[in-house]
Amino acid sequence: MQLSLPLDEPPSVQRRGFIWRGVFWGIAIIALCATGARTIFPTSKGGGHLFTSPESALEMHAEYATQKPGALSAFQQSLDKLPLNKPIKVFVRPGDARGGLAEQLVLYLSWPRPVELSAKGPGAEGETIARMREKYSAMVLCGWHVPPAVSEVARLGPGVEIVPFPSTPSTPAPVEP
Amino acid sequence: MRNWIEGLPALLAALSMGSGIVSYAWRGKRPMSIPELVAWGWLAGSAVISLLVAAAGLFWSAPPPVVVMGLAALSAGSGFFALHIGRKRGLAWFPTEGELWEKWISLVPLAGVIWAFALTFSSPLLWDGLLIWEFKARIAFFHDGHFPPELFSDPTRVNLHPGYPLYIPASELWIYLCSAHYDQTTVKVLFPPFYLAAALLLWSGAARVTGRLWAGSIAALLPIFIPQLCPSSGPLLDGYADFPLAVFYLAAVSALLLPRDEEEAPGQWILAMGAAGVLPWIKQEGLLLWLSFALVSCVRLLPRHWRLVVWTTLPGAMVMAAWKLTLRTLHIPAENIFDPINAATIPHALERGGAVGNYFLHELSDTDTWSLLWILTVPAFVCLLLPRAKGGALVVATLFPLALDFVPYLFTRLELGWHLQMSCTRVVLQTAIVAVFAIGVALVPRPEEQKSEEPAVPVETAEPVEPATPSEPLPSSEEQPIPAPVRKKRGNKPRKIPEDDTDRLL
Secondary structure: OOOOOOOOOOHHHHHHHHHHHHHHHHHHHHHHHHHHHHHHHHHOOOOOOOOOOOOHHHHHHHHHHHOOOOHHHHHHHHHHOOOOOOOEEEEEOOOOHHHHHHHHHHHHHOOOOOEEEEOOOOOOOOOOHHHHHHHOOEEEEEOOOOOOOOOOOEEEEOOEEEEEOOOOOOOOOOOOO | OHHHHHHHHHHHHHHHHHHHHHHHHOOOOOOOEHHHHHHHHHHHHHHHHHHHHHHHHHHOOOOHHHHHHHHHHHHHHHHHHHHHHHHHHOOEOOOOOOOHHHHHHOOOOHHHHHHHHHOOOOOOOOHHHHHHHHHHHHHHHOOOOOOOOHHHHOHHHHHHOOOOOOHHHHHHHHHHHHHOOOOOOHHHHHOHHHHHHHHHHHHHHHHHHHOOHHHHHHHHHHHHHOOOOOOOOOHHHHOOOHHHHHHHHHHHHHHHHOOOOOOOHHHHHHHHHHHHHHHHHHOOOHHHHHHHHHHHHHHHHOOOOHHHHHHHHHHHHHHHHHHHHHHHHOOOOOOOOEOOOOOOOHHHHHHHHHHHHHHHHHHHOOHHHHOOHHHHHHHHHHHHOOOOOOOHHHHHHHHHHHHHHHHHHHOEOOOHHHHHHHHHHHHHHHHHHHHHHHHHHHOOOOHHHHOOOOOOOOOOEEEEOOOOOOOOOOOOHHHOOOOOOEEEEOOOOOOOOOOOOOHHHO
């Protein structure tokens, strides 16, 4: 089968080659448009709802991660209270999409606080709550149960909890006479 | 509406800046068309402004009003220069001649552009658009326009990819600085102009290569019907860098492949060089596209114009080197996502080849994602590879990036299935607009194909004067009639102007 156009043939044969090419591409382009339209138009986003809030993206992601409308302000406030000098420990269950997004939001919202990530549950690395209280400013649990030893928990939604570790005021050293 | 009003000054400043640059670069008998000026002006302006904003944010501690006023003044000057050049040389509405019906049909692709602009605020920034790109712009905005070094050196935020280039963050920061207001919705005005640029480049590029306006119109219309490129279902408005990257790659490739006469060629090379230079500044994968561009320029220009190959690829290499150097000074933590390529890792990588290949084939043939785009590239390639079609470079420009995209998956340390699922569609998207361009060009035989037996441009031939033989007496200086070493010969067989005979003009 000869693939090349018959350019050395008389003009009428050339023209026929071009016509066949045109017919082929005409059908192909219509098929492409029809196939695409079948996918695009039923799922089209449309222009109904418009996102106009200055933090529209954060709000939507926070709502998805916590499964709770308006969770962003609580999320932001809980992280803003934490000191800057100690890291935040985040526990995420592997394969949990909502937990993964919550972890990313902690990284985003808590800047410039350092963040440590762990795919194992609290206590799995042999760290006690008392030890964590010394080392971290807070523990964020994404998809993990809150250990019974902690008292104060900010529940942002099902599966996302922040456990702050407020720094205990150090006992003042006795003043030498 | 409020968001458009807030974002518009930043967009117009970029367009104005780019129009001046492109008007300066464009040299040719044929006037630049207004759609080409808009497309190239937006791409050039956004690239230059992002580079300047990033440089100011990293190395200069100027207050934001100084940066904004300085860049606004530069943009205004550049815009006036573009107007001056436009008046002097003239601007056309169409890139090539066409029938009246073809000109009316050219308005049809505008439907997609209007759609893209109308849907701008119908969804917020999504995952990577927010967490990788906008995050850096936000931090810089709240630090008076400066990118703090800790943003890059924080070892606990490797997940947010601190080493990624700053084209999108710096462009978003420019919008924040111009509007003096932090708004994740306003920042989305950055993305619809890329759809406009893609449509205009497809239209003008395909029209100029084929000589038919209607072919350009079909090429520009196709993205509306390809789910991943369509404004309503694709990632264009999600704030990702892949669509802008694809548009810059299209710009670089189309400028390299367009037909040209001798006078306009240098402008085309400069535009191609500039667009290719921006690729590594947009995203890490821009490096792969830049390598592809280098190969395409080799296919197009070697062996005669090796110096042009060096010139066209040099800016990309310089941008990459500068960014790597900057990252080194910022002590960026290593991400370690990929295995090194060595004798120990290659056998394992080869074992994965089959799985990765299968996934790619499945991806390319998925009509829910790509419609028939990749299936129709096969007959398009056949048309482009026909004798005298001269479309080999465009085939390389489409296939080689896909082949290169294959490599990172072979050496990934992440779970292979997850990595492919998360990124394969976006990686393919980076080449998809060039594939649309290939189909647009293949629709109709190029003028060279149709008139292959006729000379493209009949010109007078120049033939060197035979040196006088020693036996003949040398003419005295008064008797020498021809001062130049060549003599024009009229009436002989005409010859074609060599299409690529341009490197001496640079």
